[in-house]
Amino acid sequence: MKYLFNLLTLVALILIPTFGRAQSGSTGYCYNFTRNLIPTSVGADVTALQDLLRSEGHLQIDNSTRYYGTQTTAALASWQRAHWPIPAIGLFGPLTRAAFVNLCQQDDNQTDNETETGTTPNLNLSTSGPSKLTTGEIGTWQVTSNAEMEHTVVYSANWGDNIMTPAFRRAGPRTVPFTHTYQKAGTYEITFTGDQTTDITEVTVSDPSPTTDNPDTNENPTNEANDEDDPNNTEKDPTISFTPEISSPVNLEPSDSINWEVKAQDSNNDLRSLSYRWVDQRTTNKVNSPTTRGTSQLTRTVKRVFTRPGTYTLSVAAEDAEKRVTTESIKVVVGEVSANNAGPSIILNPNNLDGSTHTIPAAVNWSVTATDPTGNLSSLTYKWSDEVYTHYAASNLNTSKITRSISRSFARAGAYSLTIIAIDRTGNKVNKTVKITVNSTVSGTNSAPAIQVRSTPPSSAPSANQSANMLGTISGTAPMTATWNVTITDADRNLKSLTYWWSGDSGSEIVMNAPNLTTGTDYLTTRITKTFTSPGQYSLNLVAVDTAGERTNRQAGANIQSPVNLSSYAQPIFISEIPSTLTVGQRLPVTIKMMNTGNSTWYRSQTIGTVDRSFKLGSQSPQDNINWGTARVNLEEDVTPGKITTFNFTVTAPSEAGFYNFQWKMLQENLGWFGRAFPINPKVIEVKAGSTTSSGELSQLASSLQALTQLLKNY
Structure with missing residues (x-):
């Protein structure tokens, strides 16, 4: 099959000079393409290819992008279908490059001929197409010329909306299609040009409308016509x-x-x-x-x-x-709002809470009613004095009455005020303010502060032999970062300060004071984050003190271990044959087998806290390179000690020709690499831009071509 393809390739190269002459392209054929292009290729040569495909109508995009994507692939396949016998596969390979070189030479010859002979005398153009369009609708015009068979006409179009179709060539008498879409309504003059001959037409573009010419009536001539066709009016x-x-x-x-x-x-x-x-x-x-x-x-x-x-x-x-x-x-x-608008009013139920006093824990509930006799009420809002945002009970209304419930619980002592505002749509505004006082809990004795801690990663529960002050211990491997969210509360609302420091590490005490050191507060909260770079036992010491001298001590532990040495935990077993030569973009299936020679399991998916610690196969030489399309290969399953696992994956050769290393090694994410790299010495692979056909294959191809020639002579 491979030899047959190579034979067809050689035959196509022979036939291109004959069949490609029918449609010689623009000067874009003469761009110096130095490599094959495939999907995902990027560069100036991709831009040159896109410019040519756009000029010949195969690629329908506004501007070239430098990126070889699905649209470029489809456009090149369209061009290839027009230049048989090149296979219409959408890849810019040796056959298409050879065709471009040939068409470039034809352009040079054609230019020389045109310099000597000039344009076809008495060239006529005729145009057919729509005279009316709507915005966004695609219009198609057919331009026909009477050019002689051997003459190539240069066509272009000016659409009258500051957009032009660039010049392109077509040979002989033919009908050439043009398409365009207008984005704005108006009357446009379109100029089609063939060589020095022009043909001008006009198109009227309107916005689409759902209504008839008489939007204020129900007259419908179309319906009358239908009634004539359907006398029974069914x-x-x-x-x-x-x-x-x-x-x-x-x-x-x-x-x-x-x-x-x-x-x-x-x-x-x-x-x-x-x-x-x-x-x-x-x-x-x-x-x-x-x-x-x-x-x-x-x-x-x-x-x-x-x-x-x-x-x-x-x-x-x-x-x-x-x-x-x-x-x-x-x-x-x-119309205008009536000038006799009296404005809204506000009613609270119960109405005896203004100036009231409450004790923690406290809760208040109101029913608020805003009324407007003229029906112009548009909004009702309220805001607490200790909050920065406004509550919208209702807005954008036009009514005579709005009723809403306002409820709140209080955990802190203090003075609070509630402001309620009602506004009508003329701008009349009325507000009502209610003040209440919340006192601390009445108690005969003072209670000590309470300390609560949440850690990330989560801590384990204290063991039986640990101090009663121990809140829990986290465990991990250096280096690691942990966070503790600390909240101190005081039922007597006289919390004065929080002090914390680390045991087992250098560092000073950190003190957080209440906003008012004399009266204190009901709670303090903070987030403590620390990165452990060395193994050891660490303790976070927390001390909360209130204004009465009551003190609470707590500790949070951290058990940090040394990183595990995994250097001898992986043994390469097998790798499939890797060729020394590949072509640009060629895909290669690879199989690598590794044995777990350590004493712990390789986990396909493992997370410690929020850190990924899964085991994978990674690229080497250089480390983490993506020359072969990927830098990681996942395990298919967990691998216990002594078990062999198989990695089956496919790599893609780089898009640029050159020499590349091929080598892989085991790793545990966010911890380190381990085991021997495979192959032990990096495999150096030459990636070539063109075909890698061997001399023996060329010899066999030549013999096949000779046999084909002899067979054709017999017929």
Whole structure:
């Protein structure tokens, strides 16, 4: 099979000069391509290839990207289909490069001929295409020339919207397609050019609209025509309804809003679309039937807030599969707010909490009612004096009454105030402030502070022989980082300070004081983070003191061990044959077997705290390189001591020619590499840009070609 492909390759190289002449390309063929290009290739040569494919209409992108992706692959395959016998596989390899060299030479010859003979005399162009389009719609124009068979015409187009189709070549009399999409409405003059001859046409572009020419009426000539075709009138038009029911015109005032459900129904089950548009806006909102044959019902929600006085028109259209269109228009008249607006008022229930005193633990509950006799109430908000944010009980409303519940529990003593504000849409505002006092717990004796600690990674519970002050111990391997979240609480609300320091390590005491050292506070909290670089036993000492002199001592431990020496824990067993030569982008399956010669299990997935500690196979020479497409290969399963595991994976040769090392080694993530690298000495692989056909294969290919030639002579 390989020899047959090589034979076809040689035959294609012989035939390209003959068959490639029919469509000589632009001067982009003469770019100096020095390598093969494949998907994921990046560079100036990719840009040159994309420029040529765009100029000939194979690649439909606005600008070249320097990246060889799926669009470039498909475009090159399209070009290759037009230049038989090159295989249309979308790869820029030796055959395509050879074709480019040949077409570049033809361009040079063609340029010389044109210099001597000039353009075809009396060249005529004729154009056919649409005269009307909508924005976003793709238009196609056909440009036909009467050029002589041996003459190559240079075509281009100016679309009249500051966009041009660059010049490209086509040989002989032919019809050349041009496509373009306009993004803005207007009338555009299009100029098509062939050599020095031009043909000018015009196109009118409009925005799509769901409404008829008379949006304020229900006249529908299309429906009348359908009635003539259907004298029994069994096919009914779509219907449109609103929830809540609406009678035009709708009278509103500034800051009013609407929230309507628009429903279109069709008894024939062939409703295709429902759309609506505000006449003062250009955007059309449209929903289509989920099936091509239509449906019985479609709905849309229409929302809008009106900030200015004026008259607004909503135009709604429903269309069925027979092109019957039903339209509805609703006028919204937004006027000025009445000048006799008295403004809102606020009522609290119960109303006796202002100035009240409470004891921890305390809770308060209010029912708040804001009223406005003119129905202009738009918002109700409240804010506590010790909070930075505002609670929105209700907003953007137009009503006469809002009732909300406000509840809060208090864990700290202090003076608090609650401010409630009601506003109407004319800007009238009323506020009410309520003040309460919360006192500390009444107690005959003072209690000591309490210390709570949460650690990351989690700590183990204290053992029976540890001090009662020990809160728990974390364990790990150096180097590691741990975090303790410490919270100190005091029921008497007289906590004065927190002091902490480390035993088993250098460092000074850290002191955190309460905001008021005289009265104290109910709690203090902090986060303590430490990185352990050496093994050992460490203790975090915590001391909390209140203003009465009560003291609480606690400790949190850390047991840090030395890193495990894994140097002799992996023994290479087998590696599949690795060739000395590969081609750019060539994929190679690889098998490597490793034995666990240590005394602990290799875990496919292992996390200590938030740190990945799984075992993997990693690339070497250099360490962590991605020359072969990946730097890591995962275990298929956990590997216990004495067991052999197999890594089956596929590597991809680098995209640039050169010499590359091939070597792999075991590692434990975020801990270290171990065992012997495999192969012991890095395998040096030469990656070539072109074919790696051997001299013996070429000799056999030549013999096959000679036999094929003799066979053709016999026929």
